[in-house]
Amino acid sequence: MELRDFPFLDDPARAIGWGSYRLTEDEFVVANRAARMAMAPWYRSRPWAIVFFGFWHATFLFGLYLAFLVPRPAGDGFNVDGVTLAVASGWFLWLLLYGVNRRIRAAFRTFPTAGDEIALAFTADRFIGRTSLGDSSDDWAFLRRVAELHDGFLLVLKIPNGSIWLPNHALAAPFDHQAAAELFRSKVPRYRVVDRAASAASA
Amino acid sequence: MTDVSDPRADDATAVVGTASYWHHEAEFLAARRAMNIARGRPDGFWWRLPMILFAHFLILLGLLGVGIAARKGEWSALVLTAFFGLPGLVFAYRWGYGRCRRLRKEFADNPTAGLKIDLTFTPDRLLTHSSRSDDSYRWAAFPAVVELRDGFLLMAWARTGVWIPKHALKGIDAPGLAAFLRSKVARYRVARRTARISE
Numbered sequence: 001m002e003l004r005d006f007p008f009l010d011d012p013a014r015a016i017g018w019g020s021y022r023l024t025e026d027e028f029v030v031a032n033r034a035a036r037m038a039m040a041p042w043y044r045s046r047p048w049a050i051v052f053f054g055f056w057h058a059t060f061l062f063g064l065y066l067a068f069l070v071p072r073p074a075g076d077g078f079n080v081d082g083v084t085l086a087v088a089s090g091w092f093l094w095l096l097l098y099g100v101n102r103r104i105r106a107a108f109r110t111f112p113t114a115g116d117e118i119a120l121a122f123t124a125d126r127f128i129g130r131t132s133l134g135d136s137s138d139d140w141a142f143l144r145r146v147a148e149l150h151d152g153f154l155l156v157l158k159i160p161n162g163s164i165w166l167p168n169h170a171l172a173a174p175f176d177h178q179a180a181a182e183l184f185r186s187k188v189p190r191y192r193v194v195d196r197a198a199s200a201a202s203a
Numbered sequence: 204m205t206d207v208s209d210p211r212a213d214d215a216t217a218v219v220g221t222a223s224y225w226h227h228e229a230e231f232l233a234a235r236r237a238m239n240i241a242r243g244r245p246d247g248f249w250w251r252l253p254m255i256l257f258a259h260f261l262i263l264l265g266l267l268g269v270g271i272a273a274r275k276g277e278w279s280a281l282v283l284t285a286f287f288g289l290p291g292l293v294f295a296y297r298w299g300y301g302r303c304r305r306l307r308k309e310f311a312d313n314p315t316a317g318l319k320i321d322l323t324f325t326p327d328r329l330l331t332h333s334s335r336s337d338d339s340y341r342w343a344a345f346p347a348v349v350e351l352r353d354g355f356l357l358m359a360w361a362r363t364g365v366w367i368p369k370h371a372l373k374g375i376d377a378p379g380l381a382a383f384l385r386s387k388v389a390r391y392r393v394a395r396r397t398a399r400i401s402e
Contacts, residue, residue: 008337066279081279088286112344112360134328134340141314141335158314161361 008137017175031165038147145190220375234366261291
């Protein structure tokens with residue numbers, strides 16, 4: 001893809017930077033991991049992860065202990081509180097930890113731009129996107145915040161569940177990671193640096 | 204076909220029709236309500252009432268847990284408080300007490316709040332324009348359409364969509380747009396509900 005391929009970019013000279021990449025399944029998984037890191041501290045910080053998920057594992061085990069291991073009078077059956085605790089915390093762990101990758105890979109199979117080339121260009125007043133399904137040119141005010149990771153940027157939109165992943169390898173020279181960081185910092189008031197990589201391979 | 208022209212369409216003569224409206228609070232709420240109706244989650248008060256009552260039932264269970272723990276010393280009853288009472292508080296705030304505040308905040312936060320929205324329908328694409336955005340989507344971007352009494356909701360992926368109020372149509376009437384959308388979008392559904400709350 002070239003800058004002149006963006007229909008909403010009348011003059012390619014106005015572009016401060018741009019980039020493009022193919023949305024493969026692995027890239028989709030990395031983008032979702034970046035979104036989780038931008039969203040919750042237990043996904044971006046190991047100490048937080050140990051505390052948060054450790055707590056839910058402990059409640060799960062405690063529930064099992066209450067349900068099946070605490071001695072009870074004959075004929076009392078198992079402890080309902082313990083079963084509730086184990087089921088609720090087990091469901092929570094599946095929702096937030098163990099089932100995440102499976103759900104994301106399943107979502108990729110129905111994602112409308114799966115396998116497409118995603119292209120983004122940035123001007124002083126707009127960010128411009130292009131996929132096989134459409135083109136967009138939106139004011140920077142459409143961005144709620146930006147998270148900078150070692151291997152890319154997550155642009156969080158002001159729509160529910162809306163975000164755009166821009167990996168470093170997509171950036172077209174001379175627009176590199178540092179230039180992109182400077183641009184996003186100057187355009188979006190809520191800017192966060194996450195000192196980790198979203199890609200497990202480069203973590 | 205009409206003679207409505209739009210300079211952003213690839214071929215101005217191919218414009219099927221347009222729509223234009225101001226994105227005020229009433230239109231924002233209508234779009235939101237349309238999305239809830241389309242997703243089978245009607246959000247009128249009488250529809251929300253059972254959920255609000257359910258939230259209070261959860262809060263009562265939570266209080267019951269505190270009561271059992273305090274009176275009988277069965278501290279495991281606090282599980283009821285943690286897993287029913289606390290979510291009940293969240294649901295009661297989300298569905299009941301905090302709903303208006305949340306909606307006002309969402310509207311104020313919306314980048315197109317208060318702006319004029321122009322929509323153009325061409326055989327290939329939907330074009331949208333405001334002073335802060337220009338978008339052009341192929342019809343394949345919308346897997347489903349829901350027609351309500353007062354508008355159409357083009358549903359995209361991940362609970363997003365484009366709201367087209369019937370009063371905003373120009374150069375095409377509602378039955379005409381309905382026929383056009385039926386020919387462009389795979390799933391077309393009619394909901395005999397009104398999205399816009401009467402003022």
